[in-house]
Amino acid sequence: MADQPNLYDLFDATSLQNCKRLLQNGEIPTPDQLADTLEANPSNPPLWFMDLIAKSLRGELKRKPGRPKDSxxxxxxxxxxxxxxxxxxxxxxxxxxxxxxxxxxxxxxxxxxxxxxxxxxxxxxxxxxxxxxxxxxxxxxxxxxx
Structure with a gap:
């Protein structure tokens, strides 16, 4: 049961699980969101997250042009x-x-x-x-x- 993420892990703005879920839904996090997530999880971030940060620093992460759709x-x-x-x-x-x-x-x-x-x-x-x-x-x- 320890491997099951709770609601806080899934939807908190600084959670790694939330970041992964957003990426799977096609949403690109902003540099501020990445910085907040890194600050909240400083010890041993996963490799996929470090790759994401590197892409963001290189300017390779691009959001879709235009206004985001309304919820x-x-x-x-x-x-x-x-x-x-x-x-x-x-x-x-x-x-x-x-x-x-x-x-x-x-x-x-x-x-x-x-x-x-x-x-x-x-x-x-x-x-x-x-x-x-x-x-x-x-x-x-x-x-x-x-």
């Missing part, structure tokens, strides 16, 4: 935020037709209560879902997937 969780959050955006956009559009977008006095000073309905809806959704993108980027993603 499944962030894709789900974005999909839910898009649905929420449609609801807010519908409400703001109806409100503009019926009573205008002047809003309550407490809202008039807020940065997200400015602009046309689609901008306001995007600002509200980005803030509510704590998305780490700007409201313009959110609108670009919404419009690119239609």
């Amino acid at each position: 499944f969780l962030s894709q789900c959050r974005l999909a839910a935020a898009k649905q929420d955006y449609q609801a807010w956009l519908g409400w703001l559009t109806r409100r503009k037709k019926t009573s205008g977008l002047g809003g309550w006095s407490i809202l008039r000073g807020k940065d997200w209560w400015c602009g046309p309905p689609h901008e306001r809806a995007a600002k509200i959704v980005v803030q509510r879902w704590h998305l780490h993108i700007s409201w313009r980027s959110f609108l670009n993603r919404v419009s690119s997937e239609k």
Whole structure:
């Protein structure tokens, strides 16, 4: 049972097992990740890890070009935020037709209560879902997937 890795060994950022698992999944560790792993495991690192460090120092480790793909969780959050955006956009559009977008006095000073309905809806959704993108980027993603 001593040979069985535990969860800490498999998923800790400085674990050799985690580094090996990431490599098997096709992910290339950054030089900072390699340095942290080496510092955490200074005594007798395995040969495969030393080869990896040597390749990194020579500049032979190359990551795939482009932006890394979003995780499944962030894709789900974005999909839910898009649905929420449609609801807010519908409400703001109806409100503009019926009573205008002047809003309550407490809202008039807020940065997200400015602009046309689609901008306001995007600002509200980005803030509510704590998305780490700007409201313009959110609108670009919404419009690119239609």
